[in-house]
Amino acid sequence: MRWTVLRQRFKVDIDPLRVAAFIFEPVQGERGFYMAPTEFVRGLRALCDQYGILLIADEIQTGFARTGELFAMQHYDVEADLMTIAKSLAGGMPLSGVVGRADLMDAAQPGGLGGTYAGNPLAIAAACAVLDVIAEEDLPARAINLGTQLKERLASIQARLPQLAEVRGPGSMVAAGSVDQKTGAPDPVFNGASARCFEVLTVTHLMRPTAAQCRSGPGREGLLPPDATGGQDVSRAARSARQLTGKVSFDFALMHHAANRVQQQLRSQDRS
Numbered sequence: 001m002r003w004t005v006l007r008q009r010f011k012v013d014i015d016p017l018r019v020a021a022f023i024f025e026p027v028q029g030e031r032g033f034y035m036a037p038t039e040f041v042r043g044l045r046a047l048c049d050q051y052g053i054l055l056i057a058d059e060i061q062t063g064f065a066r067t068g069e070l071f072a073m074q075h076y077d078v079e080a081d082l083m084t085i086a087k088s089l090a091g092g093m094p095l096s097g098v099v100g101r102a103d104l105m106d107a108a109q110p111g112g113l114g115g116t117y118a119g120n121p122l123a124i125a126a127a128c129a130v131l132d133v134i135a136e137e138d139l140p141a142r143a144i145n146l147g148t149q150l151k152e153r154l155a156s157i158q159a160r161l162p163q164l165a166e167v168r169g170p171g172s173m174v175a176a177g178s179v180d181q182k183t184g185a186p187d188p189v190f191n192g193a194s195a196r197c198f199e200v201l202t203v204t205h206l207m208r209p210t211a212a213q214c215r216s217g218p219g220r221e222g223l224l225p226p227d228a229t230g231g232q233d234v235s236r237a238a239r240s241a242r243q244l245t246g247k248v249s250f251d252f253a254l255m256h257h258a259a260n261r262v263q264q265q266l267r268s269q270d271r272s
Contacts, residue, residue, distance in 0.1 A: 006047065007047075010051075016051040016053065017051065017052070019051065019053050020053070020054060021053060021054035021055070021056050021081075021082075022044055022047075022048060022053060022054070022055055022056065023056040023057075023058060024036065024044065024055075024056075024057065024058065025057075025058045025061070025062070026041070026057055026058075026059065026062055026067075026072035026073055026075070026076070027061075027062045027067060027072050027169075027170060027173060029060075029061040029062070032168075032175050032177065032222065033168060033169035033170075033173045033174070033175035033222050034168070035067075035072075035075070035169075035170055038075075038076055038077075041076045041078055042076070042077070042078055045078040045079075048081075054081040054082060054104070055080045055081050055082075056080060056081065056082045056083070056084065057071075057072070057073050057080035057082070057083045057084070058083075058084050059071050059072060059073065059083050059084060059085050060084050060085060060086045060087055060096070061087055061173075061224075062173070063083075063085045063086075063087070063088060063089065064085070064087075064088035064089060064130065064134060064139075065088070065134050065139035065140045065142070065143050065171070065227050066088065066143060066170075066171055066172060066173055066224075066227070067143065067170040067171040067172075067173060068140050068141075068143050068144040068147070068170055068171035069140055069171075070134065070140060071083065072170070075170070080100070081100055081101055081104060082098055082099070082100035082101070082104060083098070083099050083100060084096070084097075084098055085097050085098070085099060088130070089127050089130065090123045090124075090126040090127040090130060091126050091127075091129070091130045092126075093120070093122065093123040093126040093127070094116075094120060094123055095120060095123035095124065095126070095127055096115060097115075098113070139227045140171070142227050143171035143172040143227045144171055144172075146171075146172045146225065146227060147169065147170070147171045147172045147173070147174055150172070150174040150223060150225070151167050151168075151169075151174055154167045154174070154176055155167050163178045163179060164176055164177075164178060165177050165178060165179040166179075169222070172224070172225060172227055173222065173223075173224060174222065174223045175222040175223070176222075
């Protein structure tokens with residue numbers, strides 16, 4: 001049906017010959033870590049081939065071992081024409097890039113491609129080190145293992161938290177979806193409390209010694225721990241999650257308070 005709608009737009013709204021490119025995320029970053037269905041990606045590739053449109057994959061968040069492959073597009077049997085990269089590329093140093101088919105990359109005249117973070121020698125050295133670590137420590141496999149651990153730990157508390165309706169995400173990109181048991185819609189009270197809990201777990205456990213991120217939004221919370229995160233850190237985070245959910249007996253308004261207390265206790269332990 002989605003292709004029928006798009007083809008209809010090509011007939012009545014815009015000439016496909018005037019469309020330069022389709023840009024998409026293989027895994028939605030800010031909308032809950034949903035992977036694009038294989039059928040969707042294949043259909044998009046076929047549509048691009050039919051009309052001479054470029055397919056651009058946004059791998060800024062998914063690239064460099066996040067999803068269990070070096071790049072998320074490797075989960076599909078199609079290739080993008082161009083791919084944007086950044087974030088994990090240089091381990092936190094300011095570096096981004098565009099890679100793609102040689103005929104496209106070579107089409108630009110000298111000086112025709114550039115960017116704010118292009119050509120930084122220190123960042124490039126960091127990126128080379130990142131690629132070495134990815135290969136030497138097999139971070140794609142490690143991301144799968146880390147993601148499996150996180151999903152299992154989150155699934156283990158679903159029995160006491162019926163609002164935690166779904167745990168999903170490829171590799172170490174892990175998201176948890178909430179739902180109101182009566183309406184089936186995202187639970188706003190739970191969302192606010194769980195956002196605070198995820199923040200505590202991220203900061204106190206999964207940001208040592210490198211950076212992790214917590215994505216939040218309607219009905220979902222997402223964790224992006226470093227692929228180098230150890231199993232001990234995951235276990236500590238899981239224990240705190242059980243502590244947070246067990247103390248408050250589903251009174252999510254109090255969960256904020258419980259989260260603050262856990263964070264203070266952990267900081268005290270670190271100082272001692």
